Amino acid sequence: MNNTADLIMIFLVLTNLMLLGLSRMGACIRIVALQGVVLSFLPLILNQWNFEMHLVLFSIVIISLKGGVFPWMLNRTLRELSIQREIEPFIGYGISIIAGTIAFLTCMWLSHRLPFPQPLMSPLIVPVAFFTIMSGLFLIISRKKALTQVLGYLVLENGIYAFGVALVKQQPMLVEIGVLLDIFVAVFVMGIAIFHINREFDHIDTDQLSRLRS
């Protein structure tokens, strides 16, 4: 069982690094969706594949949101607003990946400094969850388009979710209310779609949202 959890964690690290280096929006959407789907199996794996009604329902909700609804919404927005498919980073892809690697090492070091009070299924969970959160934050601040910021937010959320599911077993409610974060994602995407953030600002680059700077 340990192996499966480890595998998922390694998968997370690899997808994060990929996201930092990818230049096509469509591919990014697919990878973030894949990340979400794989993560949604985590509660079941950690519970030794005991199919409790509660857990299964939770997983289904997560799969349908992260693997179904969001990619569909994002892709549709991408198509309808005919956004340029290039990502346009502030920070280049190469440097992003290097920064990612450094961040991963930092997270490994941090998780040694912060020993977990209970034995864990996989020693990788804490550092990898942190790393996913950091990657998400990095994507939010280092990419220009509003839509890529939403993707970054999804990654950040995946990290928090991984952390919660793996560690907070006594408080399942707290992890479940975390799904409410998804409301924000939905609001963001709808905001882009309904208010045509690219049209009103003539483009979807948030760095052009700078009229209010002072």
Added chain:
Amino acid sequence: MILALLLIPVIAAVLSLIIRNDMLRRIILILAAIGHTCVTIIAWSIEPAPLFNGWIMLDKLGLLFLTITSVLFLACSFYTFGYLAGEARNKKQVFEEETIFTNAPEAIFCACIEAFLATMTLVTVSQHFGILWVAMEATTLASAPLIYFHRHHRSLEATWKYLLICSVGIALALLGNFFIVIADTKPAAEGTAIVLNALIQEGHNLNIQWLKAAFLFFLVGYGTKMGLAPLHTWLPDAHSEAPSIISALLSGALLNCAFLAILRCYQVCSAAGEAKFCQGLLVLFGLISIAWAAIFILGQADYKRMLAYSSVEHIGILALGVGIGAGATFGAVLHAVNHSVAKAMLFMVAGNLIAIYKTKTTKEVQGILSVSPITGVLWLGGFLAISGMPPFGIFVSEFTIVKSMIEQGRIGIAIAFLSLLAVVFVGMSAAFLNMTQGQKNDNLQVKDRPAGVFKILPPLALGAMTLMLGLYIPPVFDRLLHSVASAIGGY
């Protein structure tokens, strides 16, 4: 009783969406505000029964912030009545540019503002950290449409920044919640629910390292919402682009609610004996906020932005006061009340100024005293109140904080604090005095329609309140403030 507090605004919000008559909707808004305040006043004498195993309960700390929110909302609801009546239905021009825009439907505005009250009420009454988090998230969602009331691209930009920055903050705060749970994890036994009182009782059994990390994430997460520099970047934009009445609510009520969330975690940390660590962080963030605000207030060209930066400054003072501890805690608690009242008043007057002058640029507003004496006096009075002149309330609270700093021998911090306040004073007085004094610009098309009684009385009442708090604090209120201060480690 708590249920009534929560249900009154929710029912009003639903009614606002259903009702088609504008006037009726505005009356419902005022009735809801009056009802909410009445229940709050009753809660002062009769302690409300806890709900859901004490997950939702009104303690002293919550009662104070609930009262601030409720009173402000009452004043704001009257102002909104006048504001909505005066807002033209047809297309308007953005002051700064040539763009034409319309307002969002009034039904949405009323429903959102009432939902906003409901969510802030939930923040003040929740004892369970999870519910607190949900309530904080809900405040963001309820207030975003309010910032985008004037539908043009500048306010859309402000709303986008507000949503994105605050939701990242909220996400980090959730992580902080997880950390608290981990800190509460025992190797063998089941952990307790993360309810405030249970955690305070656990106190020294909590895992210190994870608890410290939790406080850090709470401070950064909710600090984003609260407007602590350097996490405040959404705040000036949202405050300057939102309708003035929304700025008043954001500044006076919402920032305090976020502060309350941080204080809840601080209470747990103090119980675990880690107050020193948290206080250090609060002092640091407080000083950074005051300094940052001081820099941006100097030479600020837009008077609503200046008020927003002034909020960052005062939020910094709150954090600093709690961070200094002992007597300064009382000062900080009093300051929270004073700042809310004074800042809401100023934003309301700023709304009147915008209605008169049709601009937010400081330079283009001159001679308020000759154009509209009442507005001019209120604007000047608000300035004196917010910059801590005696006999206004803020003078008392800032004085209490400085006194406690000196008593504790933290002279360096006191000097830094006072000199930053002086810089802020210089920056604000230059702007405010130029605006009130001087000749009326003849080229300017000043609308001669005077601001209605609904737009004058609420700021006047708030101004009287901050003046009263400077001269005389009623004994009941004084007791509440002291018990709140002792709940967060001061006296």
